[in-house]
Amino acid sequence: xxxxxxxxxxxxxxxxxxxxxxxxxxxxxxxxxxxxxxxxxxxxxxxxxxxxxxxxxxxxxxxxxxxxxxxxxxxxxxxxxx
Amino acid sequence: xxxxxxxxxxxxxxxxxxxxxxxxxxxxxxxxxxxxxxxxxxxxxxxxxxxxxxxxxxxxxxxxxxxxxxxxxxxxxxxxxxxxxxxxxxxxxxxxxxxxxxxxxxxxxxxxxxxxxxxxxxxxxxxxxxxxxxxxxxxxxxxxxxxxxxxxxxxxxxxxxxxxxxxxxxxxxxxxxxxxxxxxxxxxxxxxxxxxxxxxxxxxxxxxxxxxxxxxxxxxxxxxxxxxxxxxxxxxxxxxxxxxxxxxxxxxxxxxxxxxxxxxxxxxxxxxxxxxxxxxxxxxxxxxxxxxxxxxxxxxxxxxxxxxxxxxxxxxxxxxxxxxxxxxxxxxxxxxxxxxxxxxxxxxxxxxxxxxxxxxxxxxxxxxxxxxxxxxxxxxxxxxxxxxxxxxxxxxxxxxxxxxxxxxxxxxxxxxxxxxxxxxxxxxxxxxxxxxxxxxxxxxxxxxxxxxxxxxxxxxxxxxxxxxxxxxxxxxxxxxxxxxxxxxxxxxxxxxxxxxxxxxx
Numbered sequence: 001x002x003x004x005x006x007x008x009x010x011x012x013x014x015x016x017x018x019x020x021x022x023x024x025x026x027x028x029x030x031x032x033x034x035x036x037x038x039x040x041x042x043x044x045x046x047x048x049x050x051x052x053x054x055x056x057x058x059x060x061x062x063x064x065x066x067x068x069x070x071x072x073x074x075x076x077x078x079x080x081x082x
Numbered sequence: 083x084x085x086x087x088x089x090x091x092x093x094x095x096x097x098x099x100x101x102x103x104x105x106x107x108x109x110x111x112x113x114x115x116x117x118x119x120x121x122x123x124x125x126x127x128x129x130x131x132x133x134x135x136x137x138x139x140x141x142x143x144x145x146x147x148x149x150x151x152x153x154x155x156x157x158x159x160x161x162x163x164x165x166x167x168x169x170x171x172x173x174x175x176x177x178x179x180x181x182x183x184x185x186x187x188x189x190x191x192x193x194x195x196x197x198x199x200x201x202x203x204x205x206x207x208x209x210x211x212x213x214x215x216x217x218x219x220x221x222x223x224x225x226x227x228x229x230x231x232x233x234x235x236x237x238x239x240x241x242x243x244x245x246x247x248x249x250x251x252x253x254x255x256x257x258x259x260x261x262x263x264x265x266x267x268x269x270x271x272x273x274x275x276x277x278x279x280x281x282x283x284x285x286x287x288x289x290x291x292x293x294x295x296x297x298x299x300x301x302x303x304x305x306x307x308x309x310x311x312x313x314x315x316x317x318x319x320x321x322x323x324x325x326x327x328x329x330x331x332x333x334x335x336x337x338x339x340x341x342x343x344x345x346x347x348x349x350x351x352x353x354x355x356x357x358x359x360x361x362x363x364x365x366x367x368x369x370x371x372x373x374x375x376x377x378x379x380x381x382x383x384x385x386x387x388x389x390x391x392x393x394x395x396x397x398x399x400x401x402x403x404x405x406x407x408x409x410x411x412x413x414x415x416x417x418x419x420x421x422x423x424x425x426x427x428x429x430x431x432x433x434x435x436x437x438x439x440x441x442x443x444x445x446x447x448x449x450x451x452x453x454x455x456x457x458x459x460x461x462x463x464x465x466x467x468x469x470x471x472x473x474x475x476x477x478x479x480x481x482x483x484x485x486x487x488x489x490x491x492x493x494x495x496x497x498x499x500x501x502x503x504x505x506x507x508x509x510x511x512x513x514x515x516x517x518x519x520x521x522x523x524x525x526x527x528x529x530x531x532x533x534x535x536x537x538x539x540x541x542x543x544x545x546x547x548x549x550x551x552x553x554x555x556x557x558x559x560x561x562x563x564x565x566x567x568x569x570x571x572x573x574x575x576x577x578x579x580x581x582x583x584x585x586x587x
Contacts, residue, residue, distance in 0.1 A: 059490075062483040064337065065476045067300050067330075070266040073293075076465075077259045078215060080408040081208060082157055 117440075118146075120431075122424055123153040124447055125440045135166065144172050155417055156205075157454075158447060173203035181212060189216050207237035207256045214263060226267065233260035248412075251289075255409055258290045266297070274305050289407055292318075292326045299334055308338040309535040316535070325400040329359070329473040336480055343498055343541040345484045352477045362397050363470045370463060380459035381452050384411070405462050414455050421448045498540045 114129035127150045134143055151159075151174045159167065159178050167175040180195030196213040199206050214229035234257050241253035265280030281298050284291055295314050302310040315335045318326055332355050339348035373379035384402055405411060421444055428440050491497055 062479045062486075064480060064483065065333070066303070066337075069270040070297060071270075073297070074215065074218075074263055074266060077263070078212065080410050081256070081259070082410045082413055 115146075118150065120427075122428060122440065123150055124158075124421055124424055124444055125428070126150055127154050127158070128443055128447075131162075131166070135169065139169060144170060148172050148174060154420075155413060157413060157417060157451070161450065171198075173199045173205060177203075177205040177209050180209065184212055184216055187219070189220050192216050201232075201236065204240065207233050207240060207253060207260075210236060211256055211260050211263070214260065218263075218267065223267075227264070230260050230264050233257070252409060255289060258284050258288055262290060262294065262297075269297070269301060269304075272304070274301050277301050278305075292323050295326075296328055296331050296334070299331070299338075303334060303338060303341075308341050308539075309537055311335075311338040312535045312537070313532075325403045327359075327400060329355070329469050332359070333473045333476055333480075336477060340480060340484060342537055342539045343487075344537060345488065345498075348480065348484055352481050355474070355477055360470065360474060362394055363467060366394055366398065367467050367470075370460075370467070374460070376456075377453055378456055380463065381456040384455065384459055401463065401466065402459075405459060408462075410458060411455065414451050414458075417451050418448060418455075421451070496545055498544075 112129075112133050114126045114133055117126035117129055130147060130150060137143075147170055151172075156174050156178055159175065160182075162178075164179055164182060167179055176195045176198050180192045180199075183189075183192035183195060193213065193216055196209045196216070199209045203209075210229045210233035214226045214233060217223075217225035217229055237253045237257035237260065241250050241257065244250040244253055261280055261283055265277045268274070268277035268280060278298065278301050281294055281301065284294055295317050299311045299314040302308075302314065312335055315331050315338075317323060318328075318331055332351055336348045336351040336355075339345075339351065383398070384406065425441060425444050425448075428437060428444070432440060
């Protein structure tokens with residue numbers, strides 16, 4: 001009986017050892033920054049307020065025709081001579 | 083010493099006197115010579131080729147051929163086989179062959195023919211015009227300019243020596259085309275001031291001048307002087323120039339107004355084009371297309387517009403009148419007149435088979451010329467009509483652009499700086515050689531082509547609520563420091579223009 005109990009105990013112990021150990025990582029739940037307390041050493045060389053310059057909007061114009069040459073007119077003039 | 087010289091000259095000249103001056107005097111006259119004596123030049127020309135084609139061609143033959151061509155013109159040789167013309171190396175035949183080579187894009191061959199035309203020949207100026215065109219196609223600018231110079235120098239010389247007004251007019255036309263082609267060359271290279279200088283050398287009395295208004299308007303447009311562009315195009319509204327109507331001129335006027343941000347004026351032109359001209363063009367096209375395969379419809383149209391076109395009588399008349407002013411139609415109509423004269427003369431004096439044979443040949447030549455006139459008239463009219471849908475579509479695009487600009491103004495709660503008002507002298511740009519008079523409701527012939535509008539550019543915008551100008555919102559593009567400083571904010575710079583495009587109407 002003792003032997004059976006020992007064996008059973010061993011079996012349970014081996015099973016328990018065979019299971020992966022569950023590790024739980026826990027990060028800081030809460031951290032506080034006091035920006036007012038932070039200091040940067042140096043001189044102020046930029047404007048104090050944060051501003052964004054408005055960009056000019058790109059306008060897309062229709063591809064309107066402009067005459068680049070008079071080549072057809074040259075051919076026409078030659079043809080109309082005779 | 084003098085006596086010895088005289089004796090020597092006499093001795094040398096004796097053998098020359100001893101030679102028979104006319105070895106072939108006893109031979110019978112060839113048929114073509116008989117016809118030429120009777121002044122049947124067209125019949126003689128045909129007979130000349132028949133009789134000499136298989137013979138060895140002498141210098142005398144070539145000289146006689148040139149004489150015949152002086153009367154008949156060279157147009158009838160255009161249908162001849164080049165190998166036949168090659169056998170007769172005269173300046174006239176070389177001109178025809180060079181012209182054919184140019185049409186077939188054989189530049190070297192064309193240059194070879196043109197270089198062999200005698201500088202004193204009557205076709206030399208026109209040959210130089212064609213030679214300049216060959217050089218232009220080859221990209222040889224230096225050669226092109228040398229040919230232009232040779233063209234206008236020889237044309238001017240020949241004009242001075244021409245025996246009649248018609249021939250003078252022909253040489254003047256060649257001279258002006260050479261001048262204008264130089265201007266066109268500068269335009270293509272974007273050398274606008276040089277182009278303008280060349281255009282301005284063509285006087286207002288020239289046949290070419292009404293066509294040049296449109297070209298000059300484009301030059302001013304490219305220079306950013308939209309008021310001058312509009313002024314030049316207004317000239318077409320003059321009663322003297324009512325036969326000159328170009329869809330491109332309407333488009334350019336609408337575009338110039340658009341660049342000045344005078345959108346309402348632009349829309350008026352677009353509306354007028356769609357309401358007035360487009361239906362007329364469509365109706366005309368429908369009638370003409372029915373007769374597209376006719377061999378004589380367009381020839382007859384040159385004399386009288388058909389009943390099917392009576393609804394557009396004036397419109398057709400304007401188109402035909404403009405075409406009739408072309409040199410080629412004058413030459414062809416003149417040839418038909420001379421052939422008719424020759425046919426009458428033959429019918430009156432000749433008899434039997436010979437008479438019939440000559441008349442049959444002349445009838446054939448005449449029908450060829452009529453077919454040529456018919457073809458040229460047809461191609462002219464259809465080329466003109468084809469520009470209509472192209473500019474209709476461009477005007478449609480312009481219309482869309484105007485709507486888009488207006489929409490932008492509404493969305494940004496802005497409006498253009500001013501409503502449309504009458505022009506002002508301060509907006510007129512002019513050189514010290516250009517005069518200025520105000521327009522008082524009448525077109526004066528000597529003023530035509532010198533008009534400029536004085537419209538202020540309307541491209542600056544203002545906010546609707548505070549009515550202050552908004553310098554950041556200006557459709558006219560970047561500021562130009564070269565503009566007058568008196569009222570810089572009122573005269574915005576010309577808008578940036580897109581580069582010339584490759585599109586062709």
